[in-house]
Amino acid sequence: MTEWSIGKIKKIKYWTENLFSIIVNAQVNNFSAGQFTKLALDINGKKIKRAYSYINPPSNQNYEFYISNVQKGKLSPYLYNLKINDEIFISKDASGTFILNNIQSCENLWMLSTGTGIGPYLSILQDKVCFKKFTKIILVHSIRYIEDFSYLNLVKNIEKQHFNKLIVQIILTRNINNNNFLYGYIPNLIKNGQLEQKIGIKISSQNNHIMLCGHPEMIKQTQNFLEKNKGFSKNLKNKNGNITSERYW
Numbered sequence: 001m002t003e004w005s006i007g008k009i010k011k012i013k014y015w016t017e018n019l020f021s022i023i024v025n026a027q028v029n030n031f032s033a034g035q036f037t038k039l040a041l042d043i044n045g046k047k048i049k050r051a052y053s054y055i056n057p058p059s060n061q062n063y064e065f066y067i068s069n070v071q072k073g074k075l076s077p078y079l080y081n082l083k084i085n086d087e088i089f090i091s092k093d094a095s096g097t098f099i100l101n102n103i104q105s106c107e108n109l110w111m112l113s114t115g116t117g118i119g120p121y122l123s124i125l126q127d128k129v130c131f132k133k134f135t136k137i138i139l140v141h142s143i144r145y146i147e148d149f150s151y152l153n154l155v156k157n158i159e160k161q162h163f164n165k166l167i168v169q170i171i172l173t174r175n176i177n178n179n180n181f182l183y184g185y186i187p188n189l190i191k192n193g194q195l196e197q198k199i200g201i202k203i204s205s206q207n208n209h210i211m212l213c214g215h216p217e218m219i220k221q222t223q224n225f226l227e228k229n230k231g232f233s234k235n236l237k238n239k240n241g242n243i244t245s246e247r248y249w
């Protein structure tokens with residue numbers, strides 16, 4: 001049974017028509033970077049709850065969530081319409097295994113994301129432990145348009161602090177050509193070698209760990225390709241592997 005805390009909305013950021021973030025003030029238990037919690041609202045007499053990843057690091061008690069306003073969704077449009085000081089239910093305990101404690105130290109950590117799936121990486125990257133555990137971290141963010149990179153400034157700051165350690169690659173699925181970006185879908189860009197070529201690092205099962213977060217189809221296709229063609233395996237509780245994933249639906 002979920003134990004709920006009643007939080008208050010401290011801040012709301014509207015990034016685009018569909019992307020927004022809320023910062024919640026609440027009493028909750030400690031969490032690990034990369035974990036998610038549950039947010040809920042009473043809607044027409046029913047408590048509607050969904051999972052959302054913390055994007056703040058554990059050391060920061062401004063509990064921040066980066067959310068996609070899903071059309072006709074049962075909860076996210078209501079979250080989008082919240083106002084400052086509105087109450088929200090938040091699970092006291094965080095959940096999830098999408099954390100660095102479950103990943104063995106290696107040379108390159110790839111953080112592949114679609115849309116709001118960048119969320120847990122923002123928490124992990126601000127936690128700083130990751131920069132001690134891996135030689136290079138490659139953050140790959142797949143979005144439709146460059147305007148959808150809501151946390152670009154935060155990522156740029158982290159990149160500055162960890163110069164030479166963090167590589168950021170934006171992938172656009174729609175837009176005009178610009179040499180800084182890649183175009184297409186993550187699984188295709190891995191299959192045709194364009195991602196490796198752009199980053200200058202080989203995606204081999206030796207010394208690489210791949211984290212995948214967001215769209216279930218991206219996760220399924222990427223994982224299948226890496227398992228069948230590159231010798232990767234799922235990172236399980238009782239068997240170390242080199243693919244760790246978090247599906248958002």
Ligand SMILES: Cc1cc2nc3c(=O)[nH]c(=O)nc-3n(C[C@H](O)[C@H](O)[C@H](O)COP(=O)(O)OP(=O)(O)OC[C@H]3O[C@@H](n4cnc5c(N)ncnc54)[C@H](O)[C@@H]3O)c2cc1C
Nearest residue numbers: 036050051052053066067068073074075076116119248249
């Ligand atoms: C572990 C975990 C962590 C999550 N963290 C986040 C997060 O940090 N931010 C976030 O926006 N969502 C996150 N989600 C998804 C979130 O829990 C909800 O599913 C989402 O907000 C839609 O809820 P809804 O009630 O509005 O839509 P529903 O009525 O539940 O409709 C669900 C449908 O919405 C679509 N959908 C779900 N999530 C998304 C999404 N993120 N982008 C586009 N389409 C989507 C799918 O087609 C899905 O079938 C997470 C899910 C899981 C399992």
